Amino acid sequence: MSKSYYAYILSNSSRMLYTGMTNDLQHRVYQHKQKLIDGFTKKYNLHKLVYYAETDDVGYAIQREEEIKGWSRKKKKQLIDSMNPKWNDLAKDWYS
Template structure:
């Protein structure tokens, strides 16, 4: 049974947030960290995993991703603060 993840990345200054979905959190965050794919996360150096949730199916994960993307920055920050108040890089050991 696969697990799907909704995750939030930020940069060193915590000024930009990115929300994504993946079925392999360690691989995907690693790709972001090395800038493997050109785009938003590479441009803004979004290398710090500060929050994630897991889901048993892709539809639920995508629905949650859309819900989070539609929410305010304040709501996203509240999620991070509830689980990771120091905004530590949860993928530091990946």
């Protein structure tokens, strides 16, 4: 069984953006939602998973995270709009 890696984007009600990378998306989003990680996401309540890309190549996941981080806000919004036009929380039902 191959391991999965994820580049992801979190947002909040003001549509601020945070881009990250992890090998356990469900656990990492839970940490963000519960504010268990000090820093930007905790300070600005970035808890909505609005985009993620999955791969079995850790190098590609790191590259994708860095690529997205380098983009303009407009380009990041276009990426989210293309896959999740209503900016729904893709992890909304993960922790019931």
